[in-house]
Amino acid sequence: MSKRTFLQPLCVGGESAVTRFLLVFLLFAPVSAQELTVIRAGRLIDVEKGDVLHDKVIYVRGDKIEKIASPRASEIPAGARVIDLSKYTVLPGLIDCHTHLVDLPQSSGPGAPLEQSPAQMAFNGARNAKKTLMAGFTTVRDVGTYRAFVDIALRDAINDGTVLGPRMAAAGAYITVSSGGGDITGLSPDIVLPPDLRAGVANSATEVRQRVREILHRGADFIKIIATGAVLTRGTRPGVSEFSEEEIRAAVEEAAKYGARVTAHAHGADGIKNAIRAGVQSIEHGSLIDDEGLRLMKERGTFLVADIYNGDYIAENYKRLGYPDEFIRKNEETTEAQRAGFRKAVAAGVKIAYGTDAAVYPHGDNARQLPYMVKYGMTPMGAIQSATINAARNIGWEDRVGSIAPGKFADIIAVEGDALSDLSRFMNVAFIMKAGQIVKTPEK
């Protein structure tokens, strides 16, 4: 006997014509400002207070959350669409603060980023954006692309409804020293790269300011600066500082004129401290952080965005996939050190925002890191807060996303049963709504 569905998820084939019509209608019908949807939540995670509430209803009108109430059937207006998630844990859409939706990592062929046209990268980005949204991640901070500004085109295509994906904060390009962690390296020295692959290359404070302006003028939401060498960039060393504190401060000051934040890729202890002292919003990776760095982060309220899952993915897969031994070695040198530093950071009360470096491992597996956050010291609630309200604060979007609260976007997901009992359950998010539009519903 075939199972009945009231709506099947996008990824399941064989829908009936009627179901397909209904799904397409729900996905693409304009959301009326008057349309009311009422969601019955068996468990509702209040990420601001760190509480689980029981038996609540969420009113969604148009693209926003109107109110949260206790269920009294008489209160639900006739004609409202009712979604029954009474057997689910309901929470705000997840946020990943470190993705690369349009990027391919540098692979065994040093020219890999050169093998794709901007158009191909844009289509890859559309595919990756859909996978990310269908994993329950309704917002990402996308921290850069080798081919500049393709991410901004993707963000705009998502915002105008052309592409299905998470809302994006986009970096536009990497600010990097020439031949540094954010440059295309490993090529024959006589190869001259096209300008859109070097849009963020800067070698002085003056050049950093110039690049920051150019990137923000082209529509970036924030600036990503590569403060140290990288694991997956040939020739560079994660422990080596590539920009000085003064050069990073130039980026922070110039971005601040535009109201934009700066986040720093930093593995080495000195590079991390340079970036914190320069006033960055967050440290990406933070692999080799020392006690002084932890103290500075705590003092200044700098967020740590540590991708503590993907070291396992690299160790298990990159050799087989043909990546150079150098990448494998640098991954070994940073993975466990990063996890030890993360554990200390959690214990010290450093602010943590969830970020996974999706692109290094397959897009759409963004939730795989959640159990790692618990394994390395966080409570399950703390891990969920890092991927919701704290991530929103890190981006500066806490006024619109990150919690289920009146006036915020109706970005709502649900996981069957008691989701906090085992965060690996987040690999199978059953219900996803973005801005009031349902993109996935449970199978019945």
Ligand SMILES: [Zn+2]
């Ligand atoms: Zn990254």
